[in-house]
Amino acid sequence: MVYENVDGVKIGLEIHVQLNKLNTKLFCGCSTDYHNDEPNTHVCPVCLGLPGALPVLNKRAVEFAMKVGLALNCDIVGQTQFHRKNYYYPDLPKGFQTTQYDFPIASHGKVIIDGEDGERIVRITRAHMEEDPGKLMHIGSIEKSKGTLINYNRSGMALIEIVSEPDMRSPKEARRFLDKLRSILEYLDVFNGDLEGAMRVDANISVMGGERVEVKNISSHKGVEKAALYEIMRQKNFVRRGGKVVLETRHFDEQRGVTLSMRSKEEEHDYRYFPEPDLVPMRVADRVPEVIKTLPELPDAKRERFTSQYGMADMHAKALTSEIKVANFYEQVANLVDPRSAAVWVADILKGELNYRDVSVDAFKVEDIVEIIELVTGNKITERSGVEIIRTILDNGGTPAAIVKEKGLIKVEEDIVTKAVTEVLEENPEALQDYLGGKEKSLNFLVGQVMKKTAGRSDAKTTREMLLDRISKLPPK
Template identity: 65%
Template sequence: MAYENPDGIRIGLEIHVQLNKLKTKMFCGCSTDYHNAAPNTHTCPICLGLPGTLPVLNKKAVEAAIKVGLALEGEIAEETQFHRKNYFYPDLPKGFQVTQFDFPIVGKGKVVIEGEDGEHVVGITRAHMEEDPGKLVHIGSIEKSKGVLIDYNRSGMSLIETVTDPDMRSPKEARRFLDKFRNILEYLDVFDGNLEGAMRVDANVSVYWGTRVEIKNISSHKGVERALLYEIMRQKNVIRRGGKILLETRHFDEGRGVTISMRTKEEAEDYRYFREPDLMPMRVTSWIPAIKETLPELPDAKRARFMEQYGITDMHAKSLTSKIMLADFYEGVCATGMDPKTAATWTADVFLGELNYRDLAISSYDGMTIGFIHAKDPEIENSFKVPDMVELVTLFAEGKVSDRSAVEVIRAILDGTEEKTPSQIIEEKGLFKAEDDLVTRAVAETISENAAAVQDYLGGAEKSLNFLVGQVMKKTKGTADAKTARELIVKELKG
């Protein structure tokens, strides 16, 4: 059955991606490594827009933009050029932003996501290059700010703005698109998504196929979903009360989970675009063949290969290819000779699940060790080694530790500050699987001590069996195999 959209919801996104893997900014030689620097220390007369300065275009930024365009199956323009977008705002020292208007470097493209009714194609309207403005830090909330501080370290950073067609039909689809889009960018190695300001999103949404509203500068995928959920509800309520939806720009207050009106929406003519006189038009089509040769295996292709080469499920392949460093880690484990299906289960289900539970973001992989940082506190760092995964899963396969104990070892490594092997952790915590006679004694004691639960089970209450198994696990401090304990209890009670 085709997906129905009775509320006429249309969502389009404008995604600003900072090319922070480049060493220098878009038009000057200032370093892009400013995130831990003091304010206004990574600036020069060019990125501050001082009179008499001239921009020099970063060739690597152009190549990165072409890479992105090719990965999005977009049309690379035969000729592209820069414009000046004129508006006054404190974070824009020149009074205009160097961007692209009617000749963007990338034209029509597409991204395939998992929609509400199966695979769904989201069209790409365009992707263009521009410079990042500075950063405003409000003293207090944006509504009641007592002042604003400006940091120009970010000013002049290379950006790619990707504009989608209004093809998404729910906040969930918008979040899935952003997850897929970020995944593609990480495969291309053009940005580090763990850095502040690496990706910022403007979301356009309308209901009942009506007037659209723009929500500016949302910094997280979850934030986009929350902002859209609120805004859709707000627009429906306005219409239900007989009101009219205004063409406007709104701000999403993360703390309160609401959108706030900022200003009426600007149109193209408000920006008085005109060609940037200090930068010549570019013809880059001759670059395309060489850049195509550098493109990596992209997520969809890697997912298909994993299923064919390793015989794993589509669900596991999706999870493992959701992060290129996780995919590389998985292949590192498989390269040791471990069964690929077993490796997929422990990597995708257990290891990735524990990372997500702890809000840990994968930050590196060097061929042997996968590193991660806490999403909200980058100071918290840790790592996990391929040999550790292999050793642990081998011990489990040999029956020396239970699955529960093996998970506890993974948690200990993720939470720990000392480097210890799985065997050392298992020895210290006493996690080696209990001997058969120990489990047998624990089963006998459990049956003897819990007569009521035994009678309930014999009377048909299956939940009581889970309770009894839990008591055995408690007595053996989690070292018993739960399946074995269950089988022994049933055998003892029912013969």
């Protein structure tokens, strides 16, 4: 099947990723662990832009950025170079943002995603380092707030901005790309996507060869998909009515699911870029081989290994490797029980239950899923009971053993019942004949006999069903 892309949709993305696994900010020693703290408690003269303070480049941030670049199959620049991007905004304490301009840390890469019609290559134009501004806050809504408050805890956090070519042909591909990107970043252990503001996306969208429209600052993958869907529809309708799409910047209203115009290209800033005189170039080319050595196994490689090493279906391998946490969880489980059963239980069942509740795999213990799998494969409980235990643990807590006991999930050992059924049918040929002759009550007798033999470990309903099943399979006499 070939995807036609009848509307000529082209989507390119610019993704701001906070390298929030660093201990300190990009140009100062302030801690990055501010998410649960009071505003303006993780600040210093440097990230507050106090007069006279100077930046010092965080070497580890450069290493993180190199890792990202290499994982996205990019070329790494010879030495770092930072520029000043000049504009006025209250969240920008220096009146300029220190960023990379014509020498980004990484460029010319690619990422492979599952596209509309199979594998799709999305080219990476560049990835550059920059600092995050502060955050504006309002009491109540923007309209009603008496003023604007500024929290500079975020100011100076290291960002890497990843810019793709317009290689995505549908909102779904855009979302897949973002999912893949997040997956890679988490594999690299440079990024925790669960933290607020960790990833912000600008989407450039065009249809039918028209000009691109930039939708700014979308905070979720789902939001990007929705914004793109809306924008494609809007642009198509606009063109259909004889309009001509012009370069412009729009804002995505997440609640209403619509995009709204912010400014046209003519109103764009002149950022007056020039080299940051307070930072000296840092040579990084020589460090590439050593950074390559630190790269972990990435999602695509892991997916291949899972299919070959554990003999699982590619579908399972894909599901298990998209999130590093899930992949690690799976491998721990696979070490203790049959890897193929583990794949089914983790990929198909546990992951579904986690997604449904929107919680991460951290919410579940390896030993619990191992115990559940062992109970099912050991024929102690039914699959349905296994699922029930997972749900119970997620919703109310507890351990598999306790839940089995509390809910009486231990399956009656079927062979005992089966054996009893066989014996009772052999020992009571008359009753069987009576039943086959139309005497319904004889069945009740047989049920009673089986239950007597199993000492009540089988219930009447099951026993009845089993008897009927067996009788229906008897060879005709």
